[in-house]
Amino acid sequence: MRILVTGGAGFIGSALVRHLVSEIGAEVLNVDTLTYAGNLASLKSVESAPNYQFLRADICDRARMREAFASFRPDIVMHLAAESHVDRSISGADDFIQTNIVGTFSLLDAARHYWDGLDARYKSDFRFLHVSTDEVYGSLGDEGLFEETTPYDPSSPYSASKAASDHLAIAWHRTYGLPVVVSNCSNNYGPFHFPEKLIPLMILNALEGKPLPVYGNGANVRDWLYVEDHARALFTIASRGRPGEKYNVGGRNERRNIDVVHRICAILDGVYDNKEPHARLITNVTDRPGHDARYAIDASKLESELGWKAQETFETGIEKTVHWYLENEWWWRPLREKVYSGERLGVFKGR
Numbered sequence: 001m002r003i004l005v006t007g008g009a010g011f012i013g014s015a016l017v018r019h020l021v022s023e024i025g026a027e028v029l030n031v032d033t034l035t036y037a038g039n040l041a042s043l044k045s046v047e048s049a050p051n052y053q054f055l056r057a058d059i060c061d062r063a064r065m066r067e068a069f070a071s072f073r074p075d076i077v078m079h080l081a082a083e084s085h086v087d088r089s090i091s092g093a094d095d096f097i098q099t100n101i102v103g104t105f106s107l108l109d110a111a112r113h114y115w116d117g118l119d120a121r122y123k124s125d126f127r128f129l130h131v132s133t134d135e136v137y138g139s140l141g142d143e144g145l146f147e148e149t150t151p152y153d154p155s156s157p158y159s160a161s162k163a164a165s166d167h168l169a170i171a172w173h174r175t176y177g178l179p180v181v182v183s184n185c186s187n188n189y190g191p192f193h194f195p196e197k198l199i200p201l202m203i204l205n206a207l208e209g210k211p212l213p214v215y216g217n218g219a220n221v222r223d224w225l226y227v228e229d230h231a232r233a234l235f236t237i238a239s240r241g242r243p244g245e246k247y248n249v250g251g252r253n254e255r256r257n258i259d260v261v262h263r264i265c266a267i268l269d270g271v272y273d274n275k276e277p278h279a280r281l282i283t284n285v286t287d288r289p290g291h292d293a294r295y296a297i298d299a300s301k302l303e304s305e306l307g308w309k310a311q312e313t314f315e316t317g318i319e320k321t322v323h324w325y326l327e328n329e330w331w332w333r334p335l336r337e338k339v340y341s342g343e344r345l346g347v348f349k350g351r
């Protein structure tokens with residue numbers, strides 16, 4: 001099985017590439033341009049595997065994408081390359097529009113060009129998995145879950161750009177017959193998570209005795225999924241999902257942000273029991289503009305149709321994650337010192 005992965009040097013992409021190369025034994029081509037969020041150190045465990053190749057290229061470059069398809073000849077494409085951080089999209093949306101919308105168009109164009117030239121059998125077996133987010137559905141109130149049929153209602157420049165790319169992917173199926181499948185997943189966490197996102201930022205700030213900035217009152221709810229469970233779900237959907245269908249992915253782990261931060265502090269208190277409680281560092285800060293109140297996923301279609309189930313609970317996953325950061329300073333220290341040191345992003349005067 002030959003799988004072209006885009007964004008394989010990112011957080012979820014690298015977990016997926018490690019899974020495909022080491023557990024599935026697929027031939028993998030990782031196409032990534034290495035933005036601030038792309039990090040080949042996350043792929044150290046597979047970099048010399050005979051079934052792994054890396055191509056540094058921008059998905060917006062249509063000619064290079066066509067070449068990559070022609071030379072690698074994938075059976076499956078798993079498209080993860082994106083700008084992924086909501087706060088950065090609030091500070092400036094240009095890269096989000098380019099990569100998430102124009103880049104997805106460029107990749108769909110290259111995939112269609114390649115797929116048009118395949119023999120009938122390969123044509124029907126080919127799959128293009130477009131990896132998306134639950135944020136396209138907008139914000140929930142206290143009750144209810146996102147289903148695959150929930151109307152799109154994105155709030156941020158990031159989620160609006162992902163919504164646009166989902167519509168393009170489905171249109172390429174309806175119009176051209178390209179065998180596209182779309183996945184919409186909730187918040188991921190786990191090893192190799194870039195420390196701009198809530199969980200790794202809180203772990204590293206707490207370790208360094210810095211404030212833990214909780215937006216607003218901390219009552220916003222996210223539905224957390226351990227990244228390796230997402231990687232397994234993505235392979236399941238790419239290999240067995242029905243063309244033209246969407247699959248929601250989530251592990252039924254709703255938590256308020258403030259409770260997530262308290263849990264991280266409690267785990268760290270258990271490791272350093274001679275220090276003051278880490279929760280003293282929690283600081284309420286100005287809210288994120290357009291902050292969605294609650295996300296919660298109904299993953300029953302994926303569970304009943306394709307047999308996937310999350311293996312980690314939030315309790316087991318967060319314990320593993322905190323310990324991973326304690327044991328892997330070699331990975332995060334250079335990022336904190338040279339790429340992003342934790343300053344607030346995504347606020348502007350007037351809000």
Ligand code: NAD
Binds near residue numbers: 039060079132
């Ligand atoms: P990430 O920011 O950690 O990684 C993105 C990767 O894409 C990086 O390696 C980056 O170098 C690469 N990239 C960016 N622009 C590119 C371009 N123009 N050409 C080639 N490569 C480019 O993102 P992530 O958190 O791993 O998310 C991966 C995908 O999953 C995204 O599409 C995101 O929308 C989606 N998603 C993320 C989450 C989450 O909780 N992180 C949840 C659901 C869905």
Ligand code: DAU
Binds near residue numbers: 085087185197221257
């Ligand atoms: O739901 C899936 C989405 O989850 C993905 O599509 C995105 O790519 C991914 O970044 C994530 O988006 P969020 O905006 O939910 O993740 P983030 O880690 O930025 O924030 C999680 C929650 O924590 C959110 O309610 C904002 C809050 N937060 C975040 C940061 C960085 C804080 O309170 N303080 C912080 O410093």
